[in-house]
Amino acid sequence: MVTLTLDRVGVALGRRRVVRDVSAAFAAGTLTGIVGPNGAGKSTLARAMLALVPATGAVRIDGDDVAALPRAGLARRIAYLPQGQTLHWPLTVERLVGLGRLPHLAPMSRIADGDAAAIERAMARADVLDLRDRIATELSGGERARTLFARALAVEAPALIADEPLASLDPGHQIDVMELLRAEADTGKLVIAVLHDLTMAARYCDRLLVIDRGTILADGTPRDVLTPDLLRAVYGIDARIETGGDWPTVTTFGRAQPPD
């Protein structure tokens, strides 16, 4: 069972310290949501987990320091779904999903049967089999999100980190993507997603990590973590949290008034 641990992780971009002293442990089979205001350091923290930015402290996957692992070796252990949907070349969906097999291929080698099977499985899970011959740059936002998700699944890594996978998706497609993330966690993967929609995060995540100004402000189950006081402190908003249903729902009223 895969584990990911952060030990006093810090990241400075230029002179600005974006992530400070973050320590946390993540286990297989859980979906963890990282939430917090814009500029809080969520994406930078996610990038630090993949050794994409130089960081102090240590990020370890199964005890191995990610910064010391060879790139391809790390890529086979953590799949990454980055922010944004920019595609630079008009590849077909199947070809794009196939990029997920890159960490498994030696230079100049051909795609093996096992890779082809992994691509099929990923496309089936993300429900893009019928799009396989379409050009990815010509897909709708929802179709493209599912295709990029399939690309991350094709890596077949035991851990998956998704950075704002719901950005620019309509509510229906947001549910589709969250269901996919949930399903991955339910198959025993370690899944971490940077999210903005608190109700979505509360509904699907096992655990929420609230980040503000580069540090962890709260860490626990959505019911424990999401309180009006915390939302006022982190986002500066007044909100009501309904906890009567199957999951907490957050209704925001407006900017919090500063105390007199």
Next chain:
Amino acid sequence: MRRSLLLPLLAALTLAAAIASLLFGPVDLSVGRLLAAASGHGDPIATTILFELRLPRTALALAVGAILGLAGAALQGYLRNPLAEPSVLGTSNAAALGGVAALYFGFAQIHPAVLPLLAIGGALFSLALLFALAGRSESPLTLILAGLAVGTLAVAGTSLALNLSPNPFAAMEIMTWLLGSLENRSFEHVRIALPCVVIGAAMLLWNSRALDALTLGEDAAQALGVDIRRLRLRLLVGTAIGVGGAVAVAGAIGFVGLIVPHLIRPLTDRSPSATLLPSAIGGAALLVLADIGVRIVPTTNELKLGVVTAFLGVPIFLVHLMREKRIW
């Protein structure tokens, strides 16, 4: 067209072009005389023309065309920009500046390897300067502006070097270096260019799938195991060695790396890796055909190769302009 047919068809086209290049020239030789010369029983004139003139010229056109086409495709893949190309980015002109400096300041007399080495050095310096100027920007405009700056600097340097040269014939040479030519090349030139082209091509073709991963952006490519710094270094050095070696013998022939990937890409699955090898073979065919063209067009002075490729390159820019303006 079936994609599996692309490489065989391109190879057949290149072979046909190469044979035609051996058959055509200012001196009209019959196929019979050339065949006799090729088999070692020909008359001295036909033998000399075939082995001393047409064969090295054809071999150079193949090698130079191949590396220019390949470098264009590789740079476009790495920079995610369909306008990237050694001449558009100023690399070819910087290599020419290195070659000119070697020739006209006498460094080339020290050792035969100095001229190609300085051409490679010029190309390497220009690419490093380009990457420094354009930074991590993915905007085509930034890159083209940086390329324009680098290229203009190199052309100015070449013109200045030839201006200041004590050699009275230098001015006439400016055109050859800036436009490129394969006139009067011998096997000596093939020996200089071929190793550079082979090494450069091998570096550009190695692990080309890393370029495909960049379609998702640098972060995603790194998370897929691509070592971006190593990839950049390999492309930079591979392009510099290959293009530097080509320019050292043929001058700065432009636009081959722009034209060929553009024609090839629609015939592939459009991934950068799939365009590399076909662009190399297509580049070889294009330059051989262009070189046949400059020989059979009846002009007092032989046309420069770069003039022909520049004419062919303009429509590619027009297509981009029309797409930008959404006319097409």
